[in-house]
Amino acid sequence: MKFLPLILFSLLVIFISCNSNERINRELFDEVNKSMEVKKLSDFQITSAALEWGNELSVKAQEELMKALNQAISDAGPSGAIEFCNVNALPILKEVGEKNNVVIKRVSSLPRNPNAYPDDYEKDILSAYEYNAENNITNEPNIQKINGGEVLLYTKAIQIPGGLCLQCHGNIGKEVSLETAEKIKKHYPEDKATGYALNELRGMWSIKIPRKEVVKKL
Numbered sequence: 001m002k003f004l005p006l007i008l009f010s011l012l013v014i015f016i017s018c019n020s021n022e023r024i025n026r027e028l029f030d031e032v033n034k035s036m037e038v039k040k041l042s043d044f045q046i047t048s049a050a051l052e053w054g055n056e057l058s059v060k061a062q063e064e065l066m067k068a069l070n071q072a073i074s075d076a077g078p079s080g081a082i083e084f085c086n087v088n089a090l091p092i093l094k095e096v097g098e099k100n101n102v103v104i105k106r107v108s109s110l111p112r113n114p115n116a117y118p119d120d121y122e123k124d125i126l127s128a129y130e131y132n133a134e135n136n137i138t139n140e141p142n143i144q145k146i147n148g149g150e151v152l153l154y155t156k157a158i159q160i161p162g163g164l165c166l167q168c169h170g171n172i173g174k175e176v177s178l179e180t181a182e183k184i185k186k187h188y189p190e191d192k193a194t195g196y197a198l199n200e201l202r203g204m205w206s207i208k209i210p211r212k213e214v215v216k217k218l
């Protein structure tokens with residue numbers, strides 16, 4: 001079975017060479033190539049690869065954000081870093097996404113940036129993560145096919161891992177200083193992202209990976 005695509009391919013080449021009078025049918029050629037691709041890669045292989053890649057990309061994106069966040073906090077303190085995040089958080093994710101031909105976002109039901117509300121696909125998964133978090137069920141990364149299977153949606157829960165996050169997402173007047181709260185209000189008048197506690201679910205990573213990008217990597 002393993003050699004079937006190769007045999008088909010060789011037959012096609014022989015067929016074409018033996019019919020030198022006939023114009024090479026490019027479409028037929030592409031069609032055979034395409035069917036070989038489909039045969040070689042199972043859905044399971046593609047989903048597993050997308051899951052692995054999604055994990056890598058979310059870690060990479062988180063690293064880039066943390067690097068910038070730590071730098072901004074040490075330069076300007078948490079309240080100054082609000083301005084930094086306001087300008088830079090989304091472009092940092094956009095850059096990592098564009099480098100890899102995927103779309104990377106962080107979404108939340110209680111977002112700071114109003115652009116971070118989940119879309120219809122993301123909403124269902126985020127609700128499931130919220131249900132799990134409330135019921136002490138571990139949230140696992142997930143892959144779901146969207147756009148008729150053209151795109152694989154990778155998701156991973158984001159919890160509040162440490163005290164650093166609480167400086168901007170904890171309780172106002174407690175972990176969040178009044179100065180920081182003021183900056184948040186200025187840049188995000190509709191902010192919903194304070195009042196969090198350690199280990200609470202803050203939102204999730206959403207990475208939309210075109211299926212063809214996964215196939216390219218395999």
Ligand code: HEC
Pocket residue numbers: 069073077078079081082085086087089090106107108110111112113114116158159160161162164165166167168169193202203204
């Ligand atoms: C210096 C303040 C600051 C710290 C510290 C901070 N954040 Fe945020 N966070 C922000 C700001 C500002 C935004 C909105 C960025 C934007 O405009 O996209 C944000 C956005 C987010 C979002 C995207 C969804 C939304 O609400 O807009 C998530 C998820 C998030 N933060 C999680 C965390 C986690 C987890 C930590 C700790 C590792 C953390 N944050 C630390 C200020 C901070």
